[in-house]
Amino acid sequence: MKVLYVEDEPLLARIVKESLESRGLDIDWYTDAEAGKDGILQAGNYDIALLDVQLPGEDGFSIGRRIRASFPRLPILFLTARVQAKDALAGFEAGGNDYVRKPFSMEELLVRMENLINLAEGSGPGSPTNSAPAAAPNVGVRVTGEIYEFGNFILDYSNLRLTLVGEEPRVTSLSHREAELLRLFLQSHGEEVIERKKILLELWHDDGFFNSRNLDVYVRKLRALLEADPKVRILTLRGVGYRFVVE
Known part of the structure; x- marks a missing residue:
């Protein structure tokens, strides 16, 4: 190099x-x-x-x-x-x-x-x-320390940053809870489902109604951030939980 x-x-x-x-x-x-x-x-x-x-x-x-x-x-x-x-x-x-x-x-x-x-x-x-640079290769989720590469994104968990790579990179500062939830989804990549109860207990330490509604809000926020790459999706399995997909 x-x-x-x-x-x-x-x-x-x-x-x-x-x-x-x-x-x-x-x-x-x-x-x-x-x-x-x-x-x-x-x-x-x-x-x-x-x-x-x-x-x-x-x-x-x-x-x-x-x-x-x-x-x-x-x-x-x-x-x-x-x-x-x-x-x-x-x-x-x-x-x-x-x-x-x-x-x-x-x-x-x-x-x-x-x-x-x-x-x-x-x-x-x-x-x-x-010409515009080629998109980052989609190879699932690559993890190096606290750096997660997936689709056309890089999550820097330690610094709470999500970067959309490309000719004009776009960086978004995440809240601690947004970064936690996204990391949990990335760590569950490849699993059939990650249950809502597991997410609530791991991040909020309580699966009550109020925290359940908070989870819905954070999932919507992450979906809005990730929609720039249609190959990265958070799928809802109603009544069960979610699947995190990187095609």
């Missing part, structure tokens, strides 16, 4: 570079947009771009936009110390596929990189194209 890495903090950059190289990755590290000009112009030679957001001169978001304009299929992962939701959204609007908040662990970085590479497989590393 060949990685374009733009980071102006030398200590952090060396740690990340050496850690990734120790795992067999080929890293081209640049300290800013100007230093990385050749690498950025040749982004089609890379499998993924890791871009720090706060750089001297041109920031990471601007670099991301330039890369995305020429290489629509190249995965872009932003590295940022910013913590507000609006900054995360700005990253997605700039063409990013995901972001990691500093300080981060190498394990988290590697998992997110692997997820993006897997989603991009089959399109060629960063190949320029005018």
Whole structure:
């Protein structure tokens, strides 16, 4: 795997570079947009771009936009110390596929990189194209730690985020209960049915009438979020429970 890495903090950059190289990755590290000009112009030679957001001169978001304009299929992962939701959204609007908040662990970085590479497989590393990227392959539910890939979605359970992947990724912040319920559905994928009683006892610890009505509300919310991919469905088995289907 060949990685374009733009980071102006030398200590952090060396740690990340050496850690990734120790795992067999080929890293081209640049300290800013100007230093990385050749690498950025040749982004089609890379499998993924890791871009720090706060750089001297041109920031990471601007670099991301330039890369995305020429290489629509190249995965872009932003590295940022910013913590507000609006900054995360700005990253997605700039063409990013995901972001990691500093300080981060190498394990988290590697998992997110692997997820993006897997989603991009089959399109060629960063190949320029005018067509829309292919949808993520439907292979049921893929789980890596607290990251769940299914259909054209990625659930980041730890950060309560649901991302619809594509040329213009769309990220939705979930409530804790929404994320819990979606994770439970994902964990039950492949089963014939998941009973209402089981859901109520596991999430609410009570299967009374009030909580049962709450469950109905949350199921409707999730269906509205997932309707962007018709192959992902929550089926109601009246009087029994639900089936979670990823075709």
